[in-house]
Amino acid sequence: MNSLRFNRSSKSVFRKPLDFLTNIAQPDARKKSDRDYHRRKHSASSLDDTDHSDVEQYAQMEGRRSHSTQNSQSELQPPVPLIDIGSRSTSPYPRSRSAVQSEDEDDEYETASSIRPLVGHGRGGKAVRGITSQGGLGHFLFATWAGWQVWVGFLVFWVGGCQFGLLLMNRFIMLTGIYKFPFPLTGTFVQLVLTHMLLIGFSSLTRALDRPLRWLGLGPAVAPSFPIVPRGAHRGGNKKNKLLSIARWLSNGSGGIAGGGLFEFDWQVAKQVLPLTTVFIVKVVLSNFSFAYAPLPTYQLARIGITPISILFTCILSKENISGSTLSAALVATLNLLFATIRSNVRVTWESIVAGVLSSIFVALYPILLLRTYRGILAGLVPQGDALTAGYPSSDDVVGNREETRAYYRTLHYTSLLSLILLTPIVLLFGDVRHIWHNIPFLDVPFFWSMMLFGGMGSWAVFSSTLLLVKATSPLTTTFVSVPRTAFQLAMINLFKIPAPSWVGVVLCWISSVWYLVGRREEGRVGVRRGLEGR
Incomplete structure (x- = not known):
């Protein structure tokens, strides 16, 4: 019995350091084992006859406790590190904060779940959102095949209807209205000024309707609020020179059309947009010249070659393969429009014919350069390593991104601003302003300026929606929209009183x-299938 007590006391001496380590590693297990030990010790001391079986059980318990202590220490300090910091692989997702985003846009950053993945994922297993639910309209239009058809159909009818409305307003202003204004160059300049002002107003309106548009899933329609701030740059100029500060705010402030102020100007972007602006100015001016000095059938007849020229430019410049069905349908529709337009008793002037034929070349070239310029601006905004998908099908989580939105508004801003810069000296040197100021008596009539305002609204609608149609379809489709629209307006303007051969041409068109x-x-459906199979 004395030897047993001696062994227990010697164990208690060596147990204290071991118990200290055990309390650190496994405090709960240590407390439980202590309770068991004290209970057994109390029972052993209260009994006079302690058998050898209790001693053996106590020894086994001490062995298990020492074994668990060694395991816990090995778990706390593994011999091999679990994570190798030196070898890191890149994430399959793009950065949550794009390099082109401003530092003041912290409240608009996308969460990690809404980032467009570089690797496509399937659509199975996800519930279809309701159109009336949050984000349901945008999801329906841009992430489903039926919604994408609705969106493209809306753009086709919208662009065609706005073109027809603009033609009616120009006809009323220049030819058939009470106050005839036969100065196409100056009229074009006034419409472009109104277009630029309406672009600023529309961009501000989208910012004001930020929350409703994002709730509907139409967040990419919201114009950028701030310019691109490079790393290391800071806002705020010299406070001592107020004029310089105001000039910097106007050229590189906030708001405006593309988020960089009312007069945002970047030489690199301006060089990219300059060819597009030149084609746009020549197209609009020549078209208005031909329309102002010729009857409507002559104007349409002079521009009948827009679709064939667009097909030629699409094959040469865009390297696009056009199917036989598409080529046959486009050429047959153009030929039927030619039959519907030909008149025998119409006065023809060579100026209108030359202006119409030349404008056809630039009208066919404009959508191709528009899409190419937009893609060039977008390529300069997208950070290296990120990927974008254009058109349907888009991601389930996001229908657009900040770079695409900024590239869209930048294209509109620089095209409109450069058009005004290049056209202003031409209007002043041409001499129309002095003649209009001295010989036009109705410049103070509100009705005349209301007609000019409606014409500017039509110009803004066509200018801003053409890029959307080019992105959604193709430059050839954007050009071809004018063929059925021209056939309809031929019958509509004449109050459906056209000859029978013209009716046949309109119907066949x-x-x-x-x-x-x-x-x-x-x-398009075949392309969607190939895209989904590629994923």
């Missing part, structure tokens, strides 16, 4: 246009 629509729709 519309049938060929439906043929073109069906062919392009099937090509």
Whole structure:
């Protein structure tokens, strides 16, 4: 019995350091084992006859406790590190904060779940959102095949209707209205000024409607609020020179069309947009010259070659393969429009014919350069390593991104601003302003300026929506929209009082246009299938 007590006391001496380590590693297990030990010790001391079985059980318990202590220490300090900091692999997702985003846009950053993945994912297993729910409209329009068809159809009818409305307003202002204004160059300049002002107002309106648009899933329509701030740059100029500060705010402040102020100007972007601006100015001026000095059938006849020229430019410049069905439908529709437009008793002037033929070249070239310029601006905004998908199908989580939105508004801003800069000296040197100031008596009539305002609204609608249609479809489709629209306006302006051969040409033109629509729709469906299979 004395030897047993001696062994227990010697164990208690060596147990204290071991118990200290055990309390650090496993405090709960240590407390439980202490309770068991004291209970057994109390029972052993209260009994006079302690058998050898209790001693053996106590020894086994001490062995298990020492073994668990060694395991816990090995778990706390593993021999091999679990994470190798030196070898890191890149994430399959783009950065949550883009390099082109401003530092003041912290409240608009996308969460990690809304970032467009570089690797496509399937659509199975996800519930379809309701159109009336939050984000449901944008999801329906841009992430489903039926919604994408609705969106493209809306753009086709919107662009065609705005072009028809602009033609009616120009006809009323220059030819058939009470106050005739036969100065196409100056009229074009006034419409471009109004277009630029309406672009500023529309961009401000989208910022004011930020929350409703994002709730509907139309967040990419909201114009940028701040310019691109490079790393290491800071806002705020010299406070002593107020004029310099105001000039810097106007050229590189906030707001405006593209978020960089009312007069945002970057030489690199301006060089990219300059060819597009030149084509746009020549197209608009020549078209208005031809329209102002010729009857409507002559004007349409002079511009009948827009679609064939667009097909030629698409094959040469865009390197696009056009299917036989699309090519046949486009050419047949153009030929039927030619039959519907030809008149035998119409006065023809060579100036209007030359202006119309030359404008056809630039009208066919404009959508191709518009899409190319937009993609060039977008490529300069997207950080290296990120990926974008254009058109349907888009990601389930996001229907656009900040770079695409900024590139869209930048293209509109620089094209409109450079058009005004280049056209202003031409208008002043041409001499129309002095003649109008001295010989036009109705400059103070509100009705005349209301007509000019409506014309500017039509110009703004066509200018801002053409890029959307080019992005959603193709430059050829954007050009072809004018063919059925021209056939409709030929019958509409004449109050449906046209000869029978013209009616036949109009009907056949519309049938060929439906043929073109069906062919392009099937090509789009095949492209969607290939895109989904590629994922």
